[in-house]
Amino acid sequence: MLDAHAIVLSPFETLVLNLSLLAVVAWSIWKAEKSLDSGSDLTILALITIFAITGRILLEPLPNVQPVTVVVLLVGIHYGATRSIGVAAIIAISSNLVMGHGIWTFYQALGWSLVGVTGALLSQSLRVDDKISVPRVAGVSFVVAFAFDWVVSASVLHTLPLETLPVYILAGLPFDLVHGVGNIAFAAWMAEPISDIMSRHSTSREVVVRPVKSSS
Amino acid sequence: MSDRFRLGSTVLLVVVLLLLPFIRDSVNEEVARFVSDSESSHAGLPTEWDENQVICIYFPAEYPHPVYSSGVSMIDAEGSIIGVNNDLNLTGACVGGFEGYTDGMNFMMDATRVAGGHLAVGYSVNPNWGEFVHTIGGLNDQEIQGDFNGAYWSLTHNGRYSVVGIGSLVMEEGDVISWNIETW
Numbered sequence A: 001m002l003d004a005h006a007i008v009l010s011p012f013e014t015l016v017l018n019l020s021l022l023a024v025v026a027w028s029i030w031k032a033e034k035s036l037d038s039g040s041d042l043t044i045l046a047l048i049t050i051f052a053i054t055g056r057i058l059l060e061p062l063p064n065v066q067p068v069t070v071v072v073l074l075v076g077i078h079y080g081a082t083r084s085i086g087v088a089a090i091i092a093i094s095s096n097l098v099m100g101h102g103i104w105t106f107y108q109a110l111g112w113s114l115v116g117v118t119g120a121l122l123s124q125s126l127r128v129d130d131k132i133s134v135p136r137v138a139g140v141s142f143v144v145a146f147a148f149d150w151v152v153s154a155s156v157l158h159t160l161p162l163e164t165l166p167v168y169i170l171a172g173l174p175f176d177l178v179h180g181v182g183n184i185a186f187a188a189w190m191a192e193p194i195s196d197i198m199s200r201h202s203t204s205r206e207v208v209v210r211p212v213k214s215s216s
Numbered sequence B: 001m002s003d004r005f006r007l008g009s010t011v012l013l014v015v016v017l018l019l020l021p022f023i024r025d026s027v028n029e030e031v032a033r034f035v036s037d038s039e040s041s042h043a044g045l046p047t048e049w050d051e052n053q054v055i056c057i058y059f060p061a062e063y064p065h066p067v068y069s070s071g072v073s074m075i076d077a078e079g080s081i082i083g084v085n086n087d088l089n090l091t092g093a094c095v096g097g098f099e100g101y102t103d104g105m106n107f108m109m110d111a112t113r114v115a116g117g118h119l120a121v122g123y124s125v126n127p128n129w130g131e132f133v134h135t136i137g138g139l140n141d142q143e144i145q146g147d148f149n150g151a152y153w154s155l156t157h158n159g160r161y162s163v164v165g166i167g168s169l170v171m172e173e174g175d176v177i178s179w180n181i182e183t184w
Helices: A011-034 A041-058 A068-079 A081-099 A103-121 A134-158 A162-200 B002-034 B104-113
Strands: B053-059 B072-075 B081-085 B091-098 B121-126 B130-136 B151-157 B176-183
Touching: A011 A041, A011 A162, A041 A068, A041 A081, A041 A162, A068 A081, A068 A103, A068 A134, A068 A162, A081 A103, A103 A134, A134 A162, A134 B002, A162 B002, B053 B104, B091 B104, B104 B121, B104 B130, B104 B176, B130 B151
Parallel strands: B053 B176, B072 B091
Antiparallel strands: B053 B091, B072 B081, B121 B130, B151 B176
16 A cells, blocks of 8 residues: 555556656666676575565556566476575565455465475476477466466365355456466566576585676 | 557556446446345344435444434434334444435435534545544544554444445445444
């Protein structure tokens, strides 16, 4: 939620403002990475995590459209399951400080962890000729959107009886669809640049994509 | 390739976002079919309401309503109390005798208005998830204290937990919705 003090912003104006803020964050992280020594994988992990948290909060005006799922998937592909689980949990907890913390935080952390593990397991198949395959990442990110949402939907079993779950999931399908299509768009825009950055700072243990020659 | 993919996926996202309200409405109509059993949900209500739409508000024992604190008061569409059911082991009020409503929020606002402010509804609107009811009849769910994390107004549709919020609820003839406090 964004309070514009005395100025009342329409939802569309709020969205434009938020998208501009997110563009500034993405641009500054993109620039900052250029001056990092190669092998700064933990710094990159921190910057990417902050980008995902910021993105999720700033894109709140759009229902279920956020960069977290694609980011966690890419972290899983490049840095492996363990780190993606840490990133997934930190993103869920941190962004929910703003968006609302509750029992669903656990399920969101779990859901995104599973997305990261999926990325780690599929890391070999999600690249073509040592380079990340954007269409494949987009395809997987569409599918895991539904899986993630259903994991989070399972949290209603704390309050609703089991037989309600199918209807609850049915009612959520339009939002799952938006999540999936949003993921495709994020993959189209972010998979390559984020993948390049992570490759330049990949751990020696888990080199997936051949490092691109640094311009500096 | 990648530029076309970026442009195409962005356009697709905008289209899906613009169509979302229509997709959601048609899915919610499907959802409404799963909760169309409305016969047993009229139990304990005046029989003349059997074919009509009814809303009930039940208050927790620790936080009774200042007026409807003994049994469940039955209020007709004109605002007159036509009876009190003391056998339900609940306290609160039901307002019934309505027909023709399809939009849950419209129905709730019109029906509670009949009680002349005693059942006034307070809600906030989240741009993503729609209307969120926090206060009914002066009881704000944030004020409820006890041995639990939090409390909220929970919506029941024909005797079952509603899987959608009141703002997305599609109603049919003879439907009964009710609100009671749940904790987590």
